[in-house]
Amino acid sequence: MGSLSLAHEPVTGISHGKLGMWIFLATEIMFFSGFFATFIVMDAANPGLFEATATALNWKLALTNTIILICSSLTMALAILNLERKDTGKFRMFLGLTLLGACGFLIIKTIEYSGKFSHGIGPDTNVFYGIYFLMTGFHGVHVVAGMIPMIWMLGKSFSKKGYTNAGRVEVLGLYWHFVDLVWIFLFPVFYLLYNPSLVWGAAAAAGGH
């Protein structure tokens, strides 16, 4: 019997960090999918509740956060691009702007949360608020988690040797763009699609009664 020989490709040309991050992001998609499934099931089990509650969310703050995250995604991509051509100054500037965007996002999220808490609204108010705090909270944790390596890299970039590992920044960039992607779904799902008061004429009609 000849030995079994399986054709395999030991070298994909993908860096380990990048491959690992993409596998992780694939699991992250499934992680958030579970929450979206919960959202759909809870909505189906409570007819009318989501439409009645989503109206109370502040979509203008959420739109501001959407814009902030898109900007920080762009600055992250530009930071990588500049580190690859060894422009340390611009790398530092764009990474700093990305970090600033993350801070801005969290500040606005805090304003939003404290506005709810001050009205006695929390995750236990109803299932809509439960899933709202669960999903936006987990997203916020992801933002904080992304800030840690950003701060570390930014700190390193001020050292004598500077920060030169563009591959690692690219891997962090993948994660950061993913955090932006999650928000791209959270924004319409929570703030827009279940908010009948947004529809033109709805506010005027409500005021007329």
Place this chain on the structure above:
Amino acid sequence: MAEGHSYESMQREYMKVFGALMGLSVLTVLAAMLPLHGPIGITLGLLIAAVKTLMVMYIFMHLKFDHPYLRIMVIVPLFLLCIMIFAFKVLGI
């Protein structure tokens, strides 16, 4: 940097995607103001989000320039997610 792409061409691609993402964010708010009730409005909102997702993944996350393995890796869970939404929202299982 993606192989064979200059700094300038990548920067141009990024700026184009950035502009499109901004435009689509405004569009998704405007779409929510249309008197589309239930499934049609939700489908429209999710479609806009899907277009944004593809742009971020292909350009910002370099899927367009990277090894096809990575594309397969992310398409599988996204496909499962679409099946889930379809099953729940359209078929009502």
